[in-house]
Amino acid sequence: MRNKTILIVDDDPYVRLGTRLRLVASGYDTFFAGDAATTLAEAKKHQLDLIMLDLGLPGDDGFLVIEMLKAIPSLALIPIIVVSGRDIRANQVRAIEAGAKAFLQKPVDNAELLAVIRRALEEPMLSLEGGANG
Numbered sequence: 078m079r080n081k082t083i084l085i086v087d088d089d090p091y092v093r094l095g096t097r098l099r100l101v102a103s104g105y106d107t108f109f110a111g112d113a114a115t116t117l118a119e120a121k122k123h124q125l126d127l128i129m130l131d132l133g134l135p136g137d138d139g140f141l142v143i144e145m146l147k148a149i150p151s152l153a154l155i156p157i158i159v160v161s162g163r164d165i166r167a168n169q170v171r172a173i174e175a176g177a178k179a180f181l182q183k184p185v186d187n188a189e190l191l192a193v194i195r196r197a198l199e200e201p202m203l204s205l206e207g208g209a210n211g
Contacts, residue, residue, distance in 0.1 A: 081198055082106045082123060086116045086142070087131040087160075092183075096129065096160075099187055105194075113137035117145060120152050127197055130177070132161040132168060143175045156197040160185055 081104075085096050088111045097107045108123055110116040112134050120128065128146070132139030139159065146152045159172040162183040169180040178197040181190060 080104055080106045081126040082108070083194070084108050084110060084116065084119055084123070084125050084128045086110045086128060086134070086139075088112065088133065088135050089131075092131070099190065100194075103191055111135070113142045113145065116142055117149075120146060120155065121149075125152075125155050127194060128155055128157045129160050129194075130157055132159060132163050132172070140171065140175055143172070143177060147176045158193055158197055160190070 083100055083105050085093050085100070085107055086109075087093050087096070090111070093109045093111070097109070100107050108119050108125075110119045113136060116128075116130070116134075119125075130139050130142060134142065139161065143157060143159075146155065146157065157177045159168075159177045159180045160183060161168065161172075161180070165180060165182045172180045179193045181193060
C-alpha cells in the first residue's frame with residue numbers, strides 16, 4: 078500500500094519545507110507548488126490524495142486555484158485543506174463554500190494539522206450534485 082500523497086501549496090519556501098518535514102515524519106509523501114500554474118501542473122502530474130493550499134499566492138488568489146481545480150474532472154474530488162494567514166472570519170466560510178474540506182489559520186498546531194488531514198483523507202469523496210444521499 079502506498080503512502081498518501083499531499084501537495085503543499087505555499088509561496089514561502091520555508092513554510093513548504095517545515096510542512097514537508099512534519100508530513101514526511103508522519104508517513105506522507107509530498108510535492109510542492111508555489112503558485113497557481115505549478116499547482117495545476119503538479120496536481121495533473123501526480124496521483125494526489127490531498128492538497129494543502131495557501132490563499133496568498135503570487136499572481137493568483139487561492140480561491141481561484143480552488144475554482145480551477147474543481148473545474149477539472151480528474152482533480153475535482155481531491156480534498157483541499159486551506160492553510161492561510163488570512164483572517165479566518167473573512168475567509169473560512171468562503172473557502173468551504175468554494176470546495177475546501179477545512180480552513181486552518183497559520184501558524185498551525187502540528188497535532189491539529191495532522192488530525193484535519195486524517196479526517197479529510199478518511200471522508201468518502203461525494204459528488205457535489207448528489208450529496209450524501211444522492
